[in-house]
Amino acid sequence: xxxxxxLDMRLAWPAVCALIAQEGAQPAKPDCRWVKLATFGQHRxxxxxxxHDANVRQVFGIEGDYDDEVMTPEEAIERLERHQLKALVxxx
Numbered sequence: 001x002x003x004x005x006x007l008d009m010r011l012a013w014p015a016v017c018a019l020i021a022q023e024g025a026q027p028a029k030p031d032c033r034w035v036k037l038a039t040f041g042q043h044r045x046x047x048x049x050x051x052h053d054a055n056v057r058q059v060f061g062i063e064g065d066y067d068d069e070v071m072t073p074e075e076a077i078e079r080l081e082r083h084q085l086k087a088l089v090x091x092x
Contacts, residue, residue, distance in 0.1 A: 037061030
C-alpha cells in the first residue's frame with residue numbers, strides 16, 4: 001500500500017532543498033520518498049491511502065515529474081529561470 005502514513009514538516013524553501021539533497025540517489029524510483037508540497041487530513045481511501053485529492057487541506061507549491069528524457073535538467077532550469085520561477089530540479 002502507498003501513502004498509508006505521513007510526515008508533516010513545515011520548512012523554509014532552503015531547508016526543503018537541503019532535505020531532498022541529503023536523501024541522495026536511490027537504487028530505483030519506487031525507493032524514493034514522496035515529496036508533496038501540501039498537507040493532508042486523516043481521511044483514508046478504501047485502500048487506506050491518505051494522499052488523495054479529497055484529503056488535501058493546503059497546497060504550498062507544485063511538483064512535477066518528467067520521465068520522457070527529451071529535455072535535460074539544465075534545460076528545465078533555464079526555462080524555469082527565464083520565467084522567474086523558484087524551483088528545485090533533480091533526477092530520481
